[in-house]
Structure formats: C-alpha cells, structure tokens
Amino acid sequence: xxxxxxxxxxxxxxxxxxxxxxxxxxxxxxxxxxxxxxxxxxxxxxxxxxxxxxxxxxxxxxxxxxxxxxxxxxxxxxxxxxxxxxxxxxxxxxxxxxxxxxxxxxxxxxxxxxxxxxxxxxxxxxxxxxxxxxxxxxxxxxxxxxxxxxxxxxxxxxxxxxxxxxxxxxxxxxxxxxxxxxxxxxxxxxxxxxxxxxxxxxxxxxxxxxxxxxxxxxxxxxxxxxxxxxxxxxxxxxxxxxxxxxxxxxxxxxxxxxxxxxxxxxxxxxxxxxxxxxxxxxxxxxxxxxxxxxxxxxxxxxxxxxxxxxxxxxxxxxxxxxxxxxxxxxxxxxxxxxxxxxxxxxxxxxxxxxxxxxxxxxxxxxxxxxxxxxxxxxxxxxxxxxxxxxxxxxxxxxxxxxxxxxxxxxxxxxxxxxxxxxxxxxxxxxxxxxxxxxxxxxxxxxxxxxxxxxxxxxxxxxxxxxxxxxxxxxxxxxxxxxxxxxxxxxxxxxxxxxxxxxxxxxxxxxxxxxxxxxxxxxxxxxxxxxxxxxxxxxxxxxxxxxxxxxxxxxxxxxxxxxxxxxxxxxxxxxxxxxxxxxxxxxxxxxxxxxxxxxxxxxxxxxxxxxxxxxxxxxxxxxxxxxxxxxxxxxxxxxxxxxx
Amino acid sequence: xxxxxxxxxxxxxxxxxxxxxxxxxxxxxxxxxxxxxxxxxxxxxxxxxxxxxxxxxxxxxxxxxxxxxxxxxxxxxxxxxxxxxxxxxxxxxxxxxxxxxxxxxxxxxxxxxxxxxxxxxxxxxxxxxxxxxxxxxxxxxxxxxxxxxxxxxxxxxxxxxxxxxxxxxxxxxxxxxxxxxxxxxxxxx
Numbered sequence: 001x002x003x004x005x006x007x008x009x010x011x012x013x014x015x016x017x018x019x020x021x022x023x024x025x026x027x028x029x030x031x032x033x034x035x036x037x038x039x040x041x042x043x044x045x046x047x048x049x050x051x052x053x054x055x056x057x058x059x060x061x062x063x064x065x066x067x068x069x070x071x072x073x074x075x076x077x078x079x080x081x082x083x084x085x086x087x088x089x090x091x092x093x094x095x096x097x098x099x100x101x102x103x104x105x106x107x108x109x110x111x112x113x114x115x116x117x118x119x120x121x122x123x124x125x126x127x128x129x130x131x132x133x134x135x136x137x138x139x140x141x142x143x144x145x146x147x148x149x150x151x152x153x154x155x156x157x158x159x160x161x162x163x164x165x166x167x168x169x170x171x172x173x174x175x176x177x178x179x180x181x182x183x184x185x186x187x188x189x190x191x192x193x194x195x196x197x198x199x200x201x202x203x204x205x206x207x208x209x210x211x212x213x214x215x216x217x218x219x220x221x222x223x224x225x226x227x228x229x230x231x232x233x234x235x236x237x238x239x240x241x242x243x244x245x246x247x248x249x250x251x252x253x254x255x256x257x258x259x260x261x262x263x264x265x266x267x268x269x270x271x272x273x274x275x276x277x278x279x280x281x282x283x284x285x286x287x288x289x290x291x292x293x294x295x296x297x298x299x300x301x302x303x304x305x306x307x308x309x310x311x312x313x314x315x316x317x318x319x320x321x322x323x324x325x326x327x328x329x330x331x332x333x334x335x336x337x338x339x340x341x342x343x344x345x346x347x348x349x350x351x352x353x354x355x356x357x358x359x360x361x362x363x364x365x366x367x368x369x370x371x372x373x374x375x376x377x378x379x380x381x382x383x384x385x386x387x388x389x390x391x392x393x394x395x396x397x398x399x400x401x402x403x404x405x406x407x408x409x410x411x412x413x414x415x416x417x418x419x420x421x422x423x424x425x426x427x428x429x430x431x432x433x434x435x436x437x438x439x440x441x442x443x444x445x446x447x448x449x450x451x452x453x454x455x456x457x458x459x460x461x462x463x464x465x466x467x468x469x470x471x472x473x474x475x476x477x478x479x480x481x482x483x484x485x486x487x488x489x490x491x492x493x494x495x496x497x498x499x500x501x502x503x504x505x506x507x508x509x510x511x512x513x514x515x516x517x518x519x520x521x522x523x524x525x526x527x528x529x530x531x532x533x534x535x536x537x538x539x540x541x542x543x544x545x546x547x548x549x550x551x552x553x554x555x556x557x558x559x560x561x562x563x564x565x566x567x568x569x570x571x572x573x574x575x576x577x578x579x580x581x582x583x584x585x586x587x588x589x590x591x592x593x594x595x596x597x598x599x600x601x602x603x604x605x606x607x608x609x610x611x612x613x614x615x616x617x618x619x620x621x622x623x624x625x626x627x628x629x630x631x632x633x634x635x636x637x638x639x640x641x642x643x
Numbered sequence: 644x645x646x647x648x649x650x651x652x653x654x655x656x657x658x659x660x661x662x663x664x665x666x667x668x669x670x671x672x673x674x675x676x677x678x679x680x681x682x683x684x685x686x687x688x689x690x691x692x693x694x695x696x697x698x699x700x701x702x703x704x705x706x707x708x709x710x711x712x713x714x715x716x717x718x719x720x721x722x723x724x725x726x727x728x729x730x731x732x733x734x735x736x737x738x739x740x741x742x743x744x745x746x747x748x749x750x751x752x753x754x755x756x757x758x759x760x761x762x763x764x765x766x767x768x769x770x771x772x773x774x775x776x777x778x779x780x781x782x783x784x785x786x787x788x789x790x791x792x793x794x795x796x797x798x799x800x801x802x803x804x805x806x807x808x809x810x811x812x813x814x815x816x817x818x819x820x821x822x823x824x825x826x827x828x829x830x831x832x
C-alpha cells in the first residue's frame with residue numbers, strides 16, 4: 001500500500017492524467033486551425049494493396065444494414081485497431097465504448113457489456129468469423145486462448161444488448177462479432193513485430209492466388225511477461241502463445257466458398273503446481289449463394305477442439321461441431337430471414353487440485369430454428385419481428401422473441417426502440433461443477449438449475465449528420481430473473497447452485513466520432529450503469545449478489561488522431577473507469593499515446609506508451625490462489641513491413 | 644478512497660464533456676473535400692504511373708515531365724494535382740492537365756476518362772497511342788481502356804486489359820498485374 005501512495009495519491013495521478021489529456025487535446029485543437037491540408041498526399045504514399053483496402057463508401061453493404069439496425073452497435077474498424085497498436089484481441093476490444101474490459105493479469109481478461117463482468121463472464125456471445133468461441137463449460141470465453149491475426153481483421157462488430165434472435169442463446173448482454181478480411185484482400189506479405197517493456201509479439205502473413213481464388217497463411221507468437229502485484233512482486237502469470245492458421249476464399253458474394261482454420265498453443269509460467277497449458281484447433285467451411293431475385297442462402301459448418309490443463313482447477317478436453325443454415329428472401333415490403341442450426345459438444349473434464357465436474361464426460365446438444373421479418377411499414381418506419389426456438393440438453397426449448405421498431409426521423413437520424421427476451425442457458429459449471437475436487441463438497445452444481453432470463457427494453461437515437469460527425473445514444477433497462485446464486489444445502493453442509501436472484505440493470509451508452517479536419521479525428525464514448533440485484537424470497541446466498549459481476553457505474557473514453565504531416569500520425573487514447581464495488585477496486589484513468597510514421601508504402605514504424613502517466617492500478621480481482629495484478633506505464637516499438 | 648476516485652472521475656467527465664462541446668463548435672469548420680472514393684482513385688492514378696514501362700521515344704528527355712490528363716472529372720484532377728504535387732517518378736516531374744472534349748492528347752501519358760464525358764468518343768481519340776488509359780465504366784476494357792476502376796465491397800479495385808496495354812506498347816509491371824482484380828495467375832504468366 002505504501003508503495004502505491006509513495007508516488008502520489010490515485011487522486012493526484014488521475015487528475016494528472018486528465019490534465020495531460022486536456023492539454024494534449026488543446027494542442028490538437030490549436031493545431032487544427034493551421035492544418036486543413038489534403039489527405040490525398042497521404043493516400044499517395046500507400047501501397048496498391050493498402051489503397052484497395054480503404055472503404056470508400058462510408059458504410060459497406062453489410063455495415064449499411066448495421067447502420068439501419070435497431071440495436072446498439074459499435075463497429076471497430078481495421079484502422080482503429082492499427083492505430084491502437086493492440087497486440088491481442090482483448091486489447092483491441094477496448095476500442096468499443098460499449099464494452100467493459102478489465103485486465104485481470106498477464107493474459108486473462110474480464111469482458112462484458114452492460115455489467116455482470118467477471119473472469120467467468122457468461123452473458124456475452126463471441127464469434128470469430130461466424131464460429132462461436134465461448135466454451136460450453138461455463139458459457140464464457142477463455143480470452144487467453146481465443147486470438148486472431150489482428151492485422152487481418154476487417155472489423156469487429158460489438159452489439160451491446162440482446163442479440164438472441166439472430167445469434168442465439170447467451171447473447172443476453174451483447175454480441176462480439178470478429179470478422180477477418182477475405183483472402184482476396186490480403187494477397188500480399190506482412191511481417192509485424194512488437195517489442196514492448198512487458199511483451200514481445202511477432203506475426204507473419206503471406207497471401208496469394210489459389211486457382212481462381214485467394215489464400216493466406218499466418219503465424220503469430222505473443223509473449224507477455226509476468227505482471228506485478230502492489231508490492232512489486234512478480235506474479236507467475238507470464239503467457240506464451242503461438243498460433244498459425246489459414247483462410248482461402250473462392251468466388252464472390254454471388255457464389256462463394258470459404259475454408260479457414262487455426263491452431264494454437266499457449267502456456268503460462270511454471271507455477272507452484274505446474275503451468276496452465278491450452279491448445280486447440282478449428283476448421284470452418286462456409287458456402288454462400290445469391291440467387292436471381294435477390295434471395296440468398298448461407299451454410300456454415302465448423303469444428304473446434306480445445307484442451308485446457310489448469311492443474312489447480314481442472315483438465316478439459318472439448319470437441320464442438322456446428323452446422324448452420326440461413327436463407328434470406330426479399331418480398332414486397334418485407335425481408336424474411338429464416339434458418340436453423342445444430343451443435344454438439346463432447347466434453348471430458350479431469351479434476352484438478354480444487355475442482356471437478358461430475359459426470360466427467362458429457363455430450364451436450366443444441367438445436368435452433370429462427371425466423372426474422374423486416375417489415376417496411378412506411379417510407380421512414382421499419383419493424384423487425386423475430387423469434388428463435390433454441391433447444392438445449394438441460395432445459396429443453398427456450399423461446400427467444402424480439403420486436404424492434406426504427407423510425408428514420410430524418411435521412412441521417414434514426415430513433416429506435418426494442419423489446420426482447422433473452423436467456424443464458426445452463427452450462428456445465430451451473431449443473432455439474434463440484435468444489436473441492438473430492439467430497440465433502442463445499443459447492444455443488446445445481447440439478448434444478450434453469451436458464452437465467454432477461455427481458456430487455458431499449459431506446460436509441462443515432463445520427464450521422466455528415467461524414468464528419470456521427471453519434472449514438474442508447475438507454476437500456478434489463479429485468480433479470482432466475483439469476484445464479486448459491487443456496488445452503490438442507491443437509492450435509494455446503495452449497496448448491498440455484499436460481500434465486502433477480503433484479504435490474506439500467507443505463508445509458510453513448511458515443512460520437514468527429515472529424516474536425518482531414519488532420520484531426522476525435523472519438524468519445526461513455527457508459528453509465530446502475531445495477532440493482534436482490535435475492536428472491538428464500539434465497540440465502542451468504543455472498544449476497546456479489547458473485548454476479550463486479551461492475552463500474554461509470555466509464556468513459558476519448559481518442560484523438562492527429563495527422564502531423566503526411567505519413568506522421570499522433571494518437572491519444574484516454575479511458576476512465578470508476579471504482580468496482582465488491583471486492584473494491586479503486587477507479588482509475590489512463591492515457592495512452594502513440595506516434596506512427598509510415599516510412600514508406602511498405603514500412604510502418606510506431607512508438608507507443610501505454611499508461612503515459614504511470615497511473616499504476618489493478619483492473620479486476622484475480623481468481624483463486626492469485627494476487628491482484630497492477631498495471632503501470634509500458635512502452636513499445638512496433639514495426640510493420642509489407643511486400 | 645471511494646470518494647476520491649469518484650471525484651476524480653467526475654472531474655474527468657466534466658473535462659471530457661467540455662472538450663466534446665468545444666469540438667462540436669469546431670466541427671462546423673471541417674473542410675469540404677472530394678469524396679474519399681475520388682481521392683483514392685486519384686492516389687491510384689498517381690501510383691499506376693510508376694508501374695508502367697513506356698516505349699522508346701515517348702519522352703523527349705530523361706527529365707521530360709510525365710503528364711496526367713483528366714477528362715470529365717474536375718475533382719479527380721484537383722485531387723491528383725495534390726497527390727502528385729512536388730513529386731516525381733524516375734526524375735520526371737509530374738504535371739496534371741484538365742482536359743475538355745476535343746482537346747489534343749498529344750503530350751498526355753496517363754489519361755483518365757471520368758464518367759462526366761462520352762467514353763467511346765474519348766477512347767477513339769486516344770486511339771492506339773502509347774498512353775495509359777484509365778476509366779471507371781463497365782466493360783470499358785473491351786473498348787480500348789487499359790485499366791478500369793470498379794468498386795467492390797465498398798472498396799476501389801481495378802481491372803487490367805493486358806491486350807489493351809500491349810496494343811499501346813506499354814509494359815505493365817507484374818506487381819501491378821498481381822493486384823488487378825480480374826487477372827488470374829495463368830493470365831499473368
């Protein structure tokens with residue numbers, strides 16, 4: 001504790017960070033008046049491939065649909081990711097103002113939208129190129145295992161709020177949709193290297209033609225050093241991960257086929273009981289076809305194998321296979337989309353030191369059928385009615401309806417409202433988890449555990465006044481029932497997992513981007529979240545409702561990009577998060593800064609400092625047997641070479 | 644501790660809001676620029692010129708200027724002027740001419756025919772001269788164009804007619820061909 005206060009109180013440092021930001025922004029604003037030069041100069045320095053990569057219509061066909069969608073959607077662009085210098089997917093996700101991202105230690109993150117955040121966060125649906133990456137073990141994502149080649153990401157769509165009808169169960173609080181570029185857009189070679197004070201990363205990609213199509217192959221390695229606790233003692237959480245993969249595309253939007261796959265391996269520093277090790281492979285095949293008259297269909301199949309050896313918790317082997325079909329039919333004044341899917345997971349868990357799953361082997365099956373109709377009620381009013389029937393091995397059929405209405409009050413302004421029902425279906429951890437690994441058990445999975453249910457109401461405004469200014473504000477109210485809680489066993493001691501918590505979350509998400517001139521762009525975001533949970537009659541969880549996430553009431557971010565001169569760019573990014581209540585984690589604010597120089601059309605060099613004012617802070621409580629990690633100032637040198 | 648960080652957060656928030664407001668006020672003076680599509684096309688035009696091998700005798704001297712002629716799209720001409728301004732390609736200074744229908748193309752090396760003019764007329768006038776003709780119209784390659792812009796998935800791509808280039812005596816670098824949207828590897832070889 002004395003170390004922490006020895007360098008000035010958090011208050012002083014927080015204010016210092018914000019002053020620095022305001023100062024920097026003032027400089028930027030001052031600089032604008034003199035600026036206003038053409039950006040075309042800058043474009044002329046890009047390579048042919050890079051020029052072909054620029055989205056020239058402000059929204060692509062698909063994102064145009066997104067812009068019209070009656071939902072709270074933020075799109076992280078490839079440009080945003082490149083500017084941020086993010087080396088891992090969770091760091092890139094920090095760009096979305098409607099997500100709560102907290103780094104737990106070297107490679108673990110707690111990520112959620114609209115609250116309920118913890119490292120076992122389970123109300124978010126995460127997809128990488130259409131492949132669901134949350135584990136059926138606990139309905140959450142092992143963020144240390146799910147990585148992508150960030151240089152090849154086209155965009156990340158982040159939908160806060162329920163997306164259950166189109167995406168399915170688990171999309172209670174949000175959907176993260178990572179979309180990589182088609183192989184035709186990456187037909188060149190690329191080498192990216194990062195040397196930072198706390199990590200080293202290298203990524204290599206080569207693309208080319210393959211018959212009438214295109215392909216790319218990539219390999220990446222990231223090594224993150226041990227983090228430090230408050231006493232400057234190194235944690236044994238260093239993480240070394242390697243991944244390789246490919247993508248091949250043939251055809252186009254009319255008739256296309258895609259095959260892609262990844263294989264990865266990651267391991268932690270050697271710990272008291274041995275390192276945590278993960279590995280896995282996946283393969284996805286996708287066919288799409290557009291028919292005469294505008295109808296289209298898509299079929300996708302994927303297989304995903306994951307292995308996770310955590311000597312303290314458990315050893316898991318999971319195979320998941322998935323098949324999906326979607327058909328879209330344009331009718332007069334309607335667009336009808338319907339489809340279905342089937343997924344099967346075979347899981348085997350061996351007990352670790354602390355925990356076990358009973359039975360150790362389990363096969364889970366999910367199937368679904370959905371229909372969604374976009375009805376044009378008038379020139380400016382559009383309604384979306386959707387229904388999904390989602391069947392799972394534990395609770396049978398869940399009904400997931402949604403109703404959304406969008407009114408284009410003006411060509412560039414939209415008001416929308418939505419009411420949806422979403423569920424978080426049980427996962428193995430709810431039903432079959434036992435702690436410790438041998439009887440007498442202190443915590444037992446709940447044989448009677450049912451789905452957690454959310455009824456969600458949203459109201460949003462969105463505007464794109466011009467290319468230079470766009471904004472979005474969404475108010476939401478989620479009413480939860482049957483939330484997970486613990487209940488003392490009537491006999492034999494210990495606790496069962498039950499559904500005896502209910503409550504609401506209410507809040508606002510807002511963001512805006514502003515292009516002040518060709519030289520200066522600014523983006524700001526804000527989330528206010530008020531969470532009110534209580535135990536239902538009969539509920540006697542000794543922890544109260546604190547297991548249901550540790551969430552800040554306020555969070556905000558501000559980013560600015562300044563083009564100093566052609567090929568020289570300065571980036572600032574600030575974020576502030578208010579305190580987490582239980583366990584208490586103080587609020588913090590940090591400023592990141594970066595300078596990027598496009599030395600030639602082939603070479604990019606960047607120098608970045610994260611947490612410029614060294615506001616050392618923890619972001620989230622760690623899991624069992626670990627200390628709280630604190631994060632301070634880190635510097636990096638990034639190179640990107642194309643050929 | 645809690646109080647402190649909340650206060651810190653508030654002050655941060657008010658700073659942020661203040662900033663946003665001042666930025667909003669500044670937004671009104673954002674420059675009016677050509678749409679991004681035109682700027683990207685202009686940048687492409689500039690890039691193309693460095694991937695072309697010209698036949699003997701096209702340039703009078705090693706430092707004779709390389710001339711871009713733009714027909715039927717004034718804003719691309721302006722953007723090209725900005726892109727090429729002060730630059731050179733292999734010691735040749737770059738010059739941009741805005742052309743009108745009927746103008747003489749004699750000294751033009753790279754001709755861009757925009758949608759604002761009659762394509763067939765322009766291509767006829769461009770004849771089989773050693774000139775890199777760039778267009779942005781459907782099936783222009785069959786009418787004598789060498790490079791044609793298309794927009795695919797919201798991005799500017801280009802297709803190349805290798806026969807068109809040969810007829811004009813131009814040698815296009817394999818690097819340019821490799822990026823062309825329409826060229827299959829066997830055609831490149």
